[in-house]
Amino acid sequence: MPTAIDVFAKVRGHERSEQLRAAREADLLPYFRRLEGPAGPVVEMEGAERIMLGSNNYLGLTADPRVIAAAHDAIDRYGSGLTGSRLLNGTLDLHLELEAELAEWMGTEEAIVFSTGHQSNIGALGTILAPGDTVIADSGDHASILDGCLLSRAKLRPFKHNRLDRLEKMLERAGEDGGGVLVVVDGVFSMEGDVAPLPRIAELVKGHGARLMVDEAHAVGVLGARGAGASELLGVEADVDLRMGTFSKSLASCGGFIAGPHDVIDFLRISSRAFLFTASNVPASVGAALAALRIVRSEEGPQLFSRVLENAAYLKQGLSGLGLKVVEDPSGIVTPVVPVVVGDDWKAVLLWRALYDAGVYVNVAIHPAVPPGGALLRTSVMATHDAATLDRALDTFARVKAAFESEHGALP
Structure with missing residues (x-):
């Protein structure tokens, strides 16, 4: 044997x-x-x-006293953890307030909060994409984007970092693949710190009838007049279909979000396994993120x-x-x-x-x-x-x- x-x-x-x-x-x-x-x-x-x-x-x-106080207040009111998923016993009024204010900040119809930034990317990409679809990703994209692409089992067509001639070639090839096409890029690339040329990317994506998702993890709270990220700074918010962000950088907490159209966010809310089958953010992290967001959106x-x-x-x-x-x-x-x-x-x-x-x-x-x-x-x-x-x-x-x-x- x-x-x-x-x-x-x-x-x-x-x-x-x-x-x-x-x-x-x-x-x-x-x-x-x-x-x-x-x-x-x-x-x-x-x-x-x-x-x-x-x-x-x-x-x-x-270290901001208002953020620390909000975390303490959330613990005092809700305890140390929720011990359940958002679908079941893990949704607080804090989650709903945070999602509403994130959508308003991003200028989108809705937003959905995940327990981590990594889950936000795998939860969105692994749900929206499916076998038969094609996803085109910059080689410098964050690992969580690659993980989400692989989880989806969609056809992955990477292009060399910020090489828009290669992106265009991948879009042409994807048009022959037969399924939906999504392009995913970082707004600010986490290792090099450079910015994706989003205006030209958005133009190419639109010209090929594809969709565009931008990971704004290192850009929200930093770039743009209201701190809404590279898409805002470069004037392409209306051309970006989905925006991802995290709380673990400028928003001084832990977690992540996807912002976009109502129908897409609602689909994630009832279909994303990374959202449905993981415990909700602990109250302190939600309270802290909400307080930090309000500071960012203030004068x-x-x-x-x-x-x-x-x-x-x-x-x-x-x-x-x-x-x-x-x-x-x-x-x-x-x-x-x-x-x-x-x-x-x-x-x-x-x-x-x-x-x-x-x-x-x-x-x-x-x-x-x-x-x-x-x-x-x-x-x-x-x-x-x-x-x-x-x-x-x-x-x-x-x-x-x-x-x-x-x-x-x-x-x-």
């Missing part, structure tokens, strides 16, 4: 195992580091104070948007002035994400460690999060960073870069 192959065999000796082992032994693993206090511009992490340049807390609202919002983008421009100019290779958006649009290209994975990890030891925390992106040979340090800023803190960070980068290059050779 044949013996079954051990399904766990793949976890031993996989391509990353030796790298992980070596990184752990040398204490160079840049992931799963312990935060020991609030997620502010300067944090306590593993027993030391470090300047935080690796957070998506773009507006700094996780304070534009001041916060301006501050975070000014900080990003300041950091980008400072890093470039040090001779570091900073990713530039061809459009010139500034976002809170300021990536520094290193190239080699190990060099990126070693540079991360040197910065970490010197008191600056940044994120490391290596393959497959970025293309092979495209390792980068992903820095990001908050509206609550001040110039003195950013100057300290830049001074640290300068010292670390000089010492690093003397030992390991020039950076790109």
